Amino acid sequence: MENYDIPPVQVALDLLDLPRAIEIAKEAVLGGVTWIEAGTPLIKSEGMNAIRKLRENFPNLTIVADMKTMDAGSTEVEMAAKAGADVILILGVGPDSMIKEAVLAGKKYGVLVGTDLIATYDPVERAYELEKLGVDIINIHVGLDQQVLNIDPVELVKKVSERCKHAKIAAAGGLNSETAVKAYEAGADIIIVGGPLYKSESPEKTARDIITSLKTGKPISTSKFKKFNEKELLDAFKIVSTSNISDAMHRTGEMRGLKPVVDFKKPLKFAGPAVTVRTYAGDWSKPVSAIDVCSAGDVLVIDNCGSEISCWGGLATLSCKTKGIVAVIVDGAVRDVEEILKIGIPVFSKSITPTAGEPKGFGEINSAILCAGRTVEPGDWIIGDENGIIVVPKKDAMEIANRAIDVKEREDRVKEEINRGNTLGKVIRLKDWELKK
Numbered sequence: 001m002e003n004y005d006i007p008p009v010q011v012a013l014d015l016l017d018l019p020r021a022i023e024i025a026k027e028a029v030l031g032g033v034t035w036i037e038a039g040t041p042l043i044k045s046e047g048m049n050a051i052r053k054l055r056e057n058f059p060n061l062t063i064v065a066d067m068k069t070m071d072a073g074s075t076e077v078e079m080a081a082k083a084g085a086d087v088i089l090i091l092g093v094g095p096d097s098m099i100k101e102a103v104l105a106g107k108k109y110g111v112l113v114g115t116d117l118i119a120t121y122d123p124v125e126r127a128y129e130l131e132k133l134g135v136d137i138i139n140i141h142v143g144l145d146q147q148v149l150n151i152d153p154v155e156l157v158k159k160v161s162e163r164c165k166h167a168k169i170a171a172a173g174g175l176n177s178e179t180a181v182k183a184y185e186a187g188a189d190i191i192i193v194g195g196p197l198y199k200s201e202s203p204e205k206t207a208r209d210i211i212t213s214l215k216t217g218k219p220i221s222t223s224k225f226k227k228f229n230e231k232e233l234l235d236a237f238k239i240v241s242t243s244n245i246s247d248a249m250h251r252t253g254e255m256r257g258l259k260p261v262v263d264f265k266k267p268l269k270f271a272g273p274a275v276t277v278r279t280y281a282g283d284w285s286k287p288v289s290a291i292d293v294c295s296a297g298d299v300l301v302i303d304n305c306g307s308e309i310s311c312w313g314g315l316a317t318l319s320c321k322t323k324g325i326v327a328v329i330v331d332g333a334v335r336d337v338e339e340i341l342k343i344g345i346p347v348f349s350k351s352i353t354p355t356a357g358e359p360k361g362f363g364e365i366n367s368a369i370l371c372a373g374r375t376v377e378p379g380d381w382i383i384g385d386e387n388g389i390i391v392v393p394k395k396d397a398m399e400i401a402n403r404a405i406d407v408k409e410r411e412d413r414v415k416e417e418i419n420r421g422n423t424l425g426k427v428i429r430l431k432d433w434e435l436k437k
């Protein structure tokens, strides 16, 4: 293996399809990546052939097999080593007897054995034990399903590198050109980068940026491949479409059966926390009172029991403008379409009618409601665009926002491959992934 003045950058190919993975790896290598990892999804999809092909394509680079082994340590190290891997990653949470077997097999076949600390109860102490068991690399890894909760590995890298004096330290989990250098400074000897490289329209440029940041010690800011925290949810939801969010929510979340009162000549995009109202057929008292409860940036969501008598119109919409309310959703009817269009605040309703109801004052503000088939709690995120409206429960909002961004970033890479002259069916290997039951 090579000598480095900065830590090697390892591209983790967490893809399902070998030709795409090889192409992306080649691009990342042009940008300076020297360690090529067959990610666990690639290994599960393509087997040891993934390792063989990576070895064939990159004879002089370090090939890593992320086996995530939990049992049969010796067998799994042997098979990956014989397929051409230089480094084999197993799970540190596995039993000591498995780790010992893997380490012995590593010595027998002349490969390095690394342990992934994912899901370990006390990662710093486990890292110390793993080092004593003879592993060559300790991988501080925040997994894909943990990163969406805005956890990053840097703090732990520091603690583990202070505790372990012999093993090399690898860091993985959402590292990009802004954060890789922080992991390096915290003590990482190997920088593992997956999504930011395999989702990039230019893995070469992304790799180069990461390596430059490591060489100069200066983070290179990026608008992509970031994870958003609770305070950044509006920014996050503005980046993605409701289609991305729907995918991230496994197709749940959509409000159904609403018609937009919007000018489709202008781009339509809003996101904000819900203020909820429940009232009864055409009763417009509580909907109008709720405007005063709203803050700028809120979305007013009204359950009017699907009534065909209007509980909302032009004057109420105008009041929303003064308050900075970004959209109004009515499970019921609205009127004054021409005024609403002129005011420009998006309004969605079940129907449109000239007939208004009465302000009787029934109902509640900011209780859980049912609107267009979805339960909405006060503070849940409501996101709308030309495709429709999605409700994201407040408690899951950060996770869903980050997962939706991941969906978008993966699609961006697929678009890039289509723009290079491929077809969608070929890029995603549609035939291979049809249900075979």
Ligand SMILES: O=C(CO)[C@H](O)[C@H](O)COP(=O)(O)O
Pocket: 012, 013, 014, 039, 040, 066, 141, 142, 143, 144, 147, 172, 173, 174, 175, 192, 193, 194, 195, 196
């Ligand atoms: O092992 C992995 C997933 O289990 C990934 O390879 C690792 O998390 C690096 O990818 P990313 O940079 O996208 O987090």
